[in-house]
Amino acid sequence: MNVDRVADDAWQLSPSASLIRVGDAWPLGDPARGSHRILNALPAWLGQALAVLTSAGTVTLGQASDDLARAGVPEAHVDFCLRSLADAGVLVEYSTDIPERDAGNLRDRQWAVISPPADYRDPGTKDADVQLMYSYAEEDEPPVSSTQAPETWARTPLPRLENNTDNRFLERLGRLLYLTYGVHSEMDFGPLPRSRRTPPSFGASHPFDICVTTSQVSGTWATHYYQPSEHSLVTLPASQYSPGAGDFHESCGSGDITLSIHLAIERVHWRYRTSTVYPTVLLDLGHLTETLRLVAESMRIGLTVTAGRTEPALPKSDQVMGPRLRQYRACLETRG
Known part of the structure; x- marks a missing residue:
């Protein structure tokens, strides 16, 4: 300043x-x-x-x-x-x-600094954590490793990295999303399904979802959930997505997108169930946003941050996507 x-x-x-x-x-x-x-x-x-x-x-x-x-x-x-x-x-x-002082972003920082994460350098910590999770699993079903949308919602498969297609836009979008957050392999941590992705995640929780708003998938402006296990875009009904202040439509070019990061807190809260969830979420958010920045930079895609989290509420509403933590604008058009 x-x-x-x-x-x-x-x-x-x-x-x-x-x-x-x-x-x-x-x-x-x-x-x-x-x-x-x-x-x-x-x-x-x-x-x-x-x-x-x-x-x-x-x-x-x-x-x-x-x-x-x-x-x-x-x-x-x-x-x-x-x-x-x-x-x-x-x-x-x-x-x-x-x-x-109790605004959402300040409250996050307060919880983060008073709730240190578990120290897995201690040999006994992992064993104790796994046993604790098994006791949780006897009472509550563990959450899946990624948000599941109804099968009836329209899906658009994205090209794999090794495949070339005639749709240059989807090819670049698929590469951006896969290298940023795609599932490389599935894994289990005790009773909890988990996944391996590009960004590191505390306990492999990956407690976020990514949405993309574009006109290049369905021909009209629509918001799509990136399903990382399927490497596909799931079109979200209007009733399932609340546009953010930085969303944009007709005034933008055909290659422009809005990319937003949403909190899927149940994937980490099921395991920790205490304020320890706050530093874990913020640590992982830093991993994800930095990975996104580096991938976009390597692909020569300009990113502009248009919104961050200011509201105090963390729980999900009745919609599929959780609260929006970050939002970006990007252009995927290729020239020359």
Whole structure:
């Protein structure tokens, strides 16, 4: 964040400041309880500075610099400290629509940092985990390794990597999707069906689904679920898909697509059943989005992020696809 602004700009402490942790202490707030603690776990100067910034509401950069100096930051380091707070997203430019501390994306981060994943470097952890899953399976049927759409919904097979076709669009789309998220082989982890795909996944959960909106499959703009086990596109009925804010149709070229990543939380929540699911989902989301970026780059496909998750709700609605976590625009047209 650029803090080289005129002195009368208005700045404020971000709700993300509640995510600061020093060692095992949460000096500003306890995300598990939603309450606040006394500022007694920070260096005296930082605690005083954050307390002043919190109570001030909005400050100019000049006022913030003065507050840091009075709190004990050496004069030669005030600018660096101020820039660090801004770069970390703790001090942000004033906005009337700043998210609440419990907004979806901030709450995800809170759960992630208080819920460390299981350490499978411990030889006993895997055995204990498998036995625990068998006990779960006695009560609840394990979820399949990928979302299953009704057989009656129209399907369009995608070309395999080794096959050349006359449909260059489907060939490139199939390659993009398979290298990003296609199932290379099936596997089992205890009683739980799992799959091997290009991106790594904690416990091979792969807790996401990918949807593609395009006019090049059915001749009209429609949204399709990428079925990774079949390597096919399943056309979603309008009642089963809620368009996102970044969806687009008639104004785009024939080779343009919207690609969205949806959360299939049941595939990971069945196994963990605790807040451990949050860091697992966020870790895997990073694996998937980075894999998508690298595959698109290797194919010379430009990706533009059009939306991320802001809503607080995680559970699925009554639709097949879960909440949208990321959305992109891409052009698959080939030239020259």
